[in-house]
Amino acid sequence: MLKKLSAIIIIAVLAASFTACGVTGGDSSASSATSAVSDTGSSKASDASSKADDSEGDFEKVKATANVTSDGVIDATDMFTGRDLTQNYDESAAKAVSLSSGSNVSITEAGVYVLTGTATNVTVTVEVGDEDKVQLVLNGANITNDSAPCIYVKNADKVFVTTVGDNSLSVTGSFTADGETKTDAVIFSKDDLVLNGTGSLKLTSTENGISCKDDLKITGGDLSIECASDALEANDSIAIADGNITISTDKDGLHAENDEDNSKGYIYICGGKLTVTAGSDGIRATTVCQIDGGEITATASEGIEATYVQINGGTIDISASDDGINGSNKSSAYNVTVEINGGDITINMGQGDTDGVDSNGNLYINGGTISVNGQSPFDYDGVAEHNGGTIIVNGTQTDDITNQFGGGMGGPGGGMGAPGGGMGGPGGF
Numbered sequence: 001m002l003k004k005l006s007a008i009i010i011i012a013v014l015a016a017s018f019t020a021c022g023v024t025g026g027d028s029s030a031s032s033a034t035s036a037v038s039d040t041g042s043s044k045a046s047d048a049s050s051k052a053d054d055s056e057g058d059f060e061k062v063k064a065t066a067n068v069t070s071d072g073v074i075d076a077t078d079m080f081t082g083r084d085l086t087q088n089y090d091e092s093a094a095k096a097v098s099l100s101s102g103s104n105v106s107i108t109e110a111g112v113y114v115l116t117g118t119a120t121n122v123t124v125t126v127e128v129g130d131e132d133k134v135q136l137v138l139n140g141a142n143i144t145n146d147s148a149p150c151i152y153v154k155n156a157d158k159v160f161v162t163t164v165g166d167n168s169l170s171v172t173g174s175f176t177a178d179g180e181t182k183t184d185a186v187i188f189s190k191d192d193l194v195l196n197g198t199g200s201l202k203l204t205s206t207e208n209g210i211s212c213k214d215d216l217k218i219t220g221g222d223l224s225i226e227c228a229s230d231a232l233e234a235n236d237s238i239a240i241a242d243g244n245i246t247i248s249t250d251k252d253g254l255h256a257e258n259d260e261d262n263s264k265g266y267i268y269i270c271g272g273k274l275t276v277t278a279g280s281d282g283i284r285a286t287t288v289c290q291i292d293g294g295e296i297t298a299t300a301s302e303g304i305e306a307t308y309v310q311i312n313g314g315t316i317d318i319s320a321s322d323d324g325i326n327g328s329n330k331s332s333a334y335n336v337t338v339e340i341n342g343g344d345i346t347i348n349m350g351q352g353d354t355d356g357v358d359s360n361g362n363l364y365i366n367g368g369t370i371s372v373n374g375q376s377p378f379d380y381d382g383v384a385e386h387n388g389g390t391i392i393v394n395g396t397q398t399d400d401i402t403n404q405f406g407g408g409m410g411g412p413g414g415g416m417g418a419p420g421g422g423m424g425g426p427g428g429f
Contacts, residue, residue: 058087066271067293118142127154135160138167153189163197170204185211196220230255250279263333307331321350327359336361342368349374379404
């Protein structure tokens with residue numbers, strides 16, 4: 001590359017440093033109107049975890065299909081732990097929970113809990129210690145609620161939602177707040193949340209599909225979301241390594257934003273298949289949207305939007321009525337940039353004042369293939385450089401990055417580009 005952003009000096013050694021980790025739990029069931037399900041102690045959880053350390057099949061599968069690059073704005077070295085990538089659970093250490101209409105389930109200790117049955121007006125609430133991890137295994141679990149989340153994580157270190165077989169969670173009416181907490185999603189979590197597994201999960205919501213007030217990860221399973229608001233929403237980050245995700249929403253498909261800190265709210269995708277039909281943005285991040293791999297199809301007003309959009313790999317197909325890819329000033333931590341280093345990108349634009357790639361800052365095309373069909377393929381306010389890769393505009397290959405408004409104004413200031421060493425990812429098991 002002849003010239004990337006001078007503000008970026010990143011050497012992110014993204015090795016496959018994952019270590020497979022098991023799951024924990026005991027045996028119990030829930031049947032009362034508000035059933036409390038707990039474990040017998042942390043020692044049993046540790047034993048069960050160590051027994052599963054040698055099971056690396058699912059972990060290796062995800063690691064092989066995900067494409068974690070070694071040079072990106074986000075340092076993804078420790079983004080996904082071994083337990084994040086493990087798609088199964090330890091059946092011998094799990095508790096059985098049979099769902100019953102009108103009977104809420106309260107989980108108060110770390111462990112593995114297998115939920116089965118069809119029920120209405122049931123909320124599975126997780127409220128454990130700050131260092132505790134809980135794995136909820138949905139194995140033929142079907143919940144329909146009027147006004148409350150089907151899964152509500154009040155407190156935990158991390159919660160895993162693992163699918164086996166076919167499952168469905170739905171909220172059909174207006175959500176009722178929990179005190180000062182606006183619980184506005186079918187799965188609502190105040191702490192780290194991971195979705196994985198080998199089964200399917202269908203979510204239907206009058207508001208958000210999944211809301212996470214911390215870090216949200218998806219590493220496996222077949223996930224389908226139909227909702228009126230954001231399908232996948234997180235305060236700090238959304239990271240996808242694998243899985244088949246289908247979204248139909250009136251607002252954003254993926255939305256990462258922290259109202260209190262505009263240096264947070266990034267989206268990282270390195271694998272899986274994502275199909276989004278959205279009324280607003282297909283993928284929207286406050287800070288960085290980095291795509292290293294995977295297969296993405298987005299039909300939306302804007303396909304991808306972030307302060308810093310970096311594409312290093314993957315297959316991306318965007319149909320948009322406003323901007324295909326938009327670099328816009330949402331975070332003071334980064335200079336507005338669209339940077340394409342790899343991947344196979346196709347952008348089909350609607351008629352009118354639309355841009356295939358619109359950067360309110362700088363635009364760099366260093367590799368990959370980008371094909372734009374529309375009357376305004378590029379629009380940028382800063383500088384634009386074509387240092388490598390293939391550009392195709394309306395079926396014709398070109399070396400020029402034409403500007404809708406005929407010339408840049410120089411790069412915007414005030415941002416960091418990328419802090420040394422990348423943004424980093426949440427670590428720990």
